[in-house]
Amino acid sequence: MRATTERDVEVRSGDLRLQGILGLPEGAQGVVLFAHGSGSGRFSPRNQYVARVLQEAEFATLLIDLLEEWEADDRSKVFDIGLLAQRLLIATDWLKENPETRNLPIGYFGASTGAAAALQAAAERTGEIGAVVSRGGRPDLAMDYLGRVTAPTLLIVGGADYPVIRMNEDAYALLRASKKLEIVPGATHLFEEPGALEDVARLAAEWFSDYLPEED
Secondary structure (H helix, E strand, O other): OOOEEEEEEEEEEOOEEEEEEEEEEOOOOOEEEEEOOOOOOOOOHHHHHHHHHHHHOOOEEEEEOOOOHHHOOOHHHHOOHHHHHHHHHHHHHHHHHOOOOOOOOEEEEEEOHHHHHHHHHHHHOOOOEEEEEEEOOOHHHHHHHHOOOOOOEEEEEEOOOHHHHHHHHHHHHHOOOOEEEEEEOOOOOOOOOOOHHHHHHHHHHHHHHHHOOOOO
């Protein structure tokens, strides 16, 4: 078992305070910033599970709430992809300044609406984001940005999540970077079926291992 330290962090920008959990495994070769979907946050058991698998694969992780507690019930903010993308970029800048992560290449893992925010943020920071993974994502909410994404992008969709499959297929066609669409057989939107989330975590770890570490 790879030794990992975890601690609570607060990302500040002006009056903004974003709460997160930073996981740092020994010998980290990159850091993955999580963008959660609507109604979720840093305590999401699904994303915490994926984070643990990534830590075992030598990636640091930052699970962060992109909205402050008082904003979380405001539906206009929950679905404001532009706002979420800007918050993600604030967290990205924090990783680049934090002594423990500033030398690590950065990847994004986005779920549901968080995937759209991750793709928009990656498009706005061309060359700074090494790889993107979307779990049950809504990349269709970032259609105007997909052609500008240069980070290799993996879209993971449940095989029984029929509307989202079509949305991801449409988005996939617009991506110009290295890309792959993986469909997990029998899985629904939250990947609650036996073995489904394990498949997501494995695919994500493989993608980040292939694309995120910088070449020597």
